[in-house]
Amino acid sequence: MPRPDKRQHLVDTAYACFKREGFHAIGIDRIISEADVARMTLYRNFPSKDDLILEVLDQRAERFDAQLDRLAEAPGPARIKLAAIFDWYEIWVKRKNFHGCIFAHAIAEYGDAENPVHQRAVAQKMHHQQMMAAILRTEVAENRADFLASALLMLIEGAVLMAHAGQGAAAMITARAAAMALLAAEGITP
Amino acid sequence: MPRPDKRQHLVDTAYACFKREGFHAIGIDRIISEADVARMTLYRNFPSKDDLILEVLDQRAERFDAQLDRLAEAPGPARIKLAAIFDWYEIWVKRKNFHGCIFAHAIAEYGDAENPVHQRAVAQKMHHQQMMAAILRTEVAENRADFLASALLMLIEGAVLMAHAGQGAAAMITARAAAMALLAAEGITP
DNA sequence: TTCAAAAGAGATAGATCAGTCTATCTCTTC
DNA sequence: GAAGAGATAGACTGATCTATCTCTTTTGAA
Numbered sequence: 001m002p003r004p005d006k007r008q009h010l011v012d013t014a015y016a017c018f019k020r021e022g023f024h025a026i027g028i029d030r031i032i033s034e035a036d037v038a039r040m041t042l043y044r045n046f047p048s049k050d051d052l053i054l055e056v057l058d059q060r061a062e063r064f065d066a067q068l069d070r071l072a073e074a075p076g077p078a079r080i081k082l083a084a085i086f087d088w089y090e091i092w093v094k095r096k097n098f099h100g101c102i103f104a105h106a107i108a109e110y111g112d113a114e115n116p117v118h119q120r121a122v123a124q125k126m127h128h129q130q131m132m133a134a135i136l137r138t139e140v141a142e143n144r145a146d147f148l149a150s151a152l153l154m155l156i157e158g159a160v161l162m163a164h165a166g167q168g169a170a171a172m173i174t175a176r177a178a179a180m181a182l183l184a185a186e187g188i189t190p
Numbered sequence: 191m192p193r194p195d196k197r198q199h200l201v202d203t204a205y206a207c208f209k210r211e212g213f214h215a216i217g218i219d220r221i222i223s224e225a226d227v228a229r230m231t232l233y234r235n236f237p238s239k240d241d242l243i244l245e246v247l248d249q250r251a252e253r254f255d256a257q258l259d260r261l262a263e264a265p266g267p268a269r270i271k272l273a274a275i276f277d278w279y280e281i282w283v284k285r286k287n288f289h290g291c292i293f294a295h296a297i298a299e300y301g302d303a304e305n306p307v308h309q310r311a312v313a314q315k316m317h318h319q320q321m322m323a324a325i326l327r328t329e330v331a332e333n334r335a336d337f338l339a340s341a342l343l344m345l346i347e348g349a350v351l352m353a354h355a356g357q358g359a360a361a362m363i364t365a366r367a368a369a370m371a372l373l374a375a376e377g378i379t380p
Numbered sequence: 381t382t383c384a385a386a387a388g389a390g391a392t393a394g395a396t397c398a399g400t401c402t403a404t405c406t407c408t409t410c
Numbered sequence: 411g412a413a414g415a416g417a418t419a420g421a422c423t424g425a426t427c428t429a430t431c432t433c434t435t436t437t438g439a440a
Contacts, residue, residue: 196416
């Protein structure tokens, strides 16, 4: 049985490589070199590079969900919870090693809807949207909650892209203001 | 002097390849094969693959700007012009060979801000934002126009991503509704 | 201490990558 | 029809890609 610490170290290193360089642009050689691990250690843990990518995405999605769940479970009205999500994003895009959303990049690089990598990334986005819809459903009707959650997700995705495109945290601050305006227009106030 | 029709055919074929498969995933061999053109025809027209990518992006940006300028120059209030932009996007994402925004993909695959491909894609997004801000400046103060243009661009980018992620035209319809709500909140009505 | 499993190291396969080069072909223009 | 320019086909280079195989060394538990 392969050692789980080596496997995890590979996943972490691969994540850093993929988000920095992209999935296609980085090779196995670079990943095992940066992880300081033998080639066969990778291939004993993962059948292929694509399986490594899937594991990276799965772990990032799990981590992301946990952090967002924590924000959603905090007490307070929907508007405060959603504002906290935008604040969380603002801190994220400010980070030195911010390179955009790895799930959005996965959708870009694996555009085919039949590709498992594509599907995994799409699932993360849909889950994000569902989580925000659940928060909103406590205060507005289901169809309004779905609309707002979809719009808020678009603002976030667009802001992450523009943050990556050089606008930095200013993009997320703008997105938050727009989100709050949308919530206010639906009668959702603190 | 190389024949301009061959060069243009290469650019068109490369565009189709890049948007379908991605920049790194497609090789020179595939491009010249699909263009049914000799290898040296490509390298006599473009010093490198990256230069071909830049030419593709430049031509797409020019084409995009022309189409958007046409919408912006149509008579009518800002709200109508902006709604027309969302309508135009809705038609686009419905197209059979829609594969997301090639500029967003370029930013994803060439994440380094120093990379010319990255810079070219960012320039297109900034120009798009400036164009919408110009439309809005006829009806609201400059700082509000800039805020709205930025928010609208985020809605569009997010909607294009979600359309690519399986939501199709519904994403753009949602984005348009959100955009109209934002405009209404700023006092911009037809 | 022993021993089996795992990791390391590196050669290797076979494909593909971007890019160069040459020899041949085709078309236009004089 | 000759000359010249551009296109074509394809061999070729050297690097890189994913993945496999083998052999040696290390590790950890009985």
